[in-house]
Amino acid sequence: MNVALPALIVFIILLPGFIFRSGLKRAERTSVDFSPFGRAVAESVVWAVLIHLALLSLSSAVFARQFEPTILMNLLSSAPVIQAQAVQLVGAEFASIARYIVFVLLLSHAIPIVVRTAISRFRLDRDSAAFSAIFRFHDAPWYYLLTGADFAEDEQPDMVIVSAIVEVAKEAVLYVGVLDDFYFDSEGQLDRLILQKVSRRPLASDKPLDGNGSDRFYPIDGDNFVLRYSEAITLNVQYVKLTALEPQGASVNAGR
Template sequence: MNVALPALVIFFIFLPGFIFRIRFKRVERTSLDFSPFGRIAAGAVMSAAVAHLLWLSFTYWLFGQRFEPIVLMQLLSSAPASQVAAASAVAADFSWIAAYFGTLLFASFAFPILLRSAITNYRLDRASSPLRPMLRFHEAPWYYLLTGADFPEEEAPDFVIVAAIVEVGRDAMLYTGVLDSFFFDSDGQLDRLVLQGVARRPLARDKDTSDDEAEDKAASAGRADTGRFYPVDGDSFVLRYSEMITLNVQYVHLG
């Protein structure tokens, strides 16, 4: 008991910090997190300390409940007599302690989602923001590239067009369309793009001077295009990142 009880107490004390860290992070990988343990632990301990400070302040202000450091020290002690005395004190206020940790764990789960939404909506994490060092999601580079999240709100793109070269057989094909959504694999690598309004053409038919002249003639004649691109039928077109040779991203602003 003198070993298991302190470990269990420490686990419950720091658990809100780890939950907050997991829920707050915007990451593009779902496999095992290989971040240095020191950095993970430091972030979780700091988050847990702030959470407990706020929650203890709320409980004292709302209900008059005071934190007794001596009880915590006795729980962390290896002396059986101290642990018994502390366990008796905890049993006397078990309802309050259970409510404290229950609400704190729920807040640690729900609050990071609201905080992340606020950061995204107010663009506090964009490259030019003074709060960027603290609030930027450094483990989600594709998110910033493919959404245009680094633009100020008044300059945010209306939509994003991507163009990718894919080898089909022995020919290189250029696909272009409006980005609808994107997905990652478990290691955080871009897995696939979902496009709409897709057109394609062989890369061998790349644009040259004759194409410019043809486009000018087509425009004066009222025709939409010169036939260099072929529309791809369908509502959603999936491009796998592993099959792409190059990827071009264009941010489009209307008006």
């Protein structure tokens, strides 16, 4: 009995489901997926079954090629003679089967990208959306915080301003800038923020209570300012929505 062959076949059959599940998630962690093993396997098996059913049905309708489940069962058989006969039948159609496997793997990688893009484009994952419990990317909390993805489309912020307090030479310094991009480490923790138009000031020069202080911020030269999240003591996120120009000047609505 060839024990390795059934294991290889099961692996090939279920692999598209694991690829599909992994690609569909917007996860900030890039290392090990700590989802419960049973849930991860169950979801992957369901996706694999659905993908194969859809493609086999399409193949039957378009190419008039019928799937023979008995051949698959014989390949998984523990009887050497039955298994060998099934191998010969598969060998006769090896080119078609190989094309199907390659197509399934490519499709299981491409479809999640399209679905994930559509979910974000039509804002189906927004916290107040009707089916957010289904479409929301629960493994990406920083994504929603730093992009303002939970706003309605007409309230989408034009920019996100980040304020962070960093200890420099044992002195607390406040940095303020427009968020351009952000990155995570392999454990899903926020690693660094890319800011533009950054200004700084010592926290000791905070705004007086009467609000009559002079310009307390000092601009920082440069195009991109890299702020490491591990060095930030506090982090403040402000969403800014620009409105149309009025005769008196530009009006800005900020905050959430």
